[in-house]
Amino acid sequence: MALNATMRAVMWEGIPYSVTVASLPIPTVQTGTDAVVQVQAAAICGTDLHTYHGVYGSSNAPWSLGHEAMGVISEIGDSVTFLNVGDVVVVPDLMESGHLNLEPQMGEAIGLGTDFGLPGGCQVPSGNENASYPDPTDFLFLSDIFATGWTALDYAGFEPGDTVAVFGAGPVGLLSAYSAILRGASRVYSIDHVESRLQMAASIGAIPINFVETDPVQEILRLEPSGVRRAVDCVGFEAVNADLELQENIIVHQMVAVTGFRGGVGQVGVWDSAGNTTGTPYAATLSPNITFPMSDFFNKGLQFQAGPVDPKVVAPHLVELISNGVAHPSFIISSEISIEDVPEYYSRFDQHLETKVVIRFP
Structure with missing residues (x-):
């Protein structure tokens, strides 16, 4: 050399x-x-x-x-x-x-x-x-991303035959939806607002939901009146709402809302707590803490696992x-x-x- x-x-x-x-x-x-x-x-x-x-x-x-x-x-x-x-x-x-x-x-x-x-x-x-x-x-x-999308389902307690809602159709979300289909999910919903991603999700057999055009909670519960068995977050703390404005807690609330009795929630999208530094100059614009729908989570008897993979x-x-x-x-x-x-x-x-x-x- x-x-x-x-x-x-x-x-x-x-x-x-x-x-x-x-x-x-x-x-x-x-x-x-x-x-x-x-x-x-x-x-x-x-x-x-x-x-x-x-x-x-x-x-x-x-x-x-x-x-x-x-x-x-x-x-x-x-x-x-x-x-x-x-x-x-x-x-x-x-x-x-x-x-x-x-x-x-x-x-x-x-x-x-x-x-x-x-x-x-x-x-x-x-x-x-x-x-x-x-x-x-x-x-x-x-x-990273294939293993992460796969493990998100494990965090949610996935079993073959389950219905699944995957929040986020970026690379991890697409591969989580793909993993659910490979593992025998009965139906997989892919929630995002980017049309090209939703088209890709549809191409592998997922049911796309554009959260800007349709409330994903209402749409999923219309199609699954008892809720889905599993929901996973592949977005993390930079989640946005239907107005495409930052709302860190929105996916957590939506996952609890669409997941049925004794179901499971998995979260692999990044969360972190940091102040503004030379390496993270805008970190303080995001809160490391969010409100959590504890009553619904408790009354449904849900499980929730999160973390790096x-x-x-x-x-x-x-x-x-x-x-x-x-x-x-x-x-x-x-x-x-x-x-x-x-x-x-x-x-x-x-x-x-x-x-x-x-x-x-x-």
């Missing part, structure tokens, strides 16, 4: 609605358990938009963005035992210290700055523990589904671009002109 060799990286510098592309030093092995991955494909995630809006991430900008990646191992430490140079791997968005543990846990998160444990985006700090699984692009989404827990099953041709999550891709085009496509993604953007590398 050439002295002072550099790579191109997408940078968050604390300026809302702006990202840059800069040259950073190419990482090298630091300890025996390290592995360096030459990224072949990465993606822009909805979580990245929370950072783009200035409301989520570490307090100290700048940092390099990105937490969905796959690539080829270019270098390994002398203690790495089950990976080799040349292996194609997927990088999960949550890391951990020590050897791989497939028990659910919250580890270090990639692409959100040093407050979340790792300085850079889409790099594998410990290859002996965290890299796994093969090609092609379908597998890229094991890094560790993709490594469900990855083995999802790998099998993709490998056997059962699942094709790459249907959500709308554009494939070069890294130099990323600033434009962050803007396009933020304006809902893209469903999912994948960055390709030579």
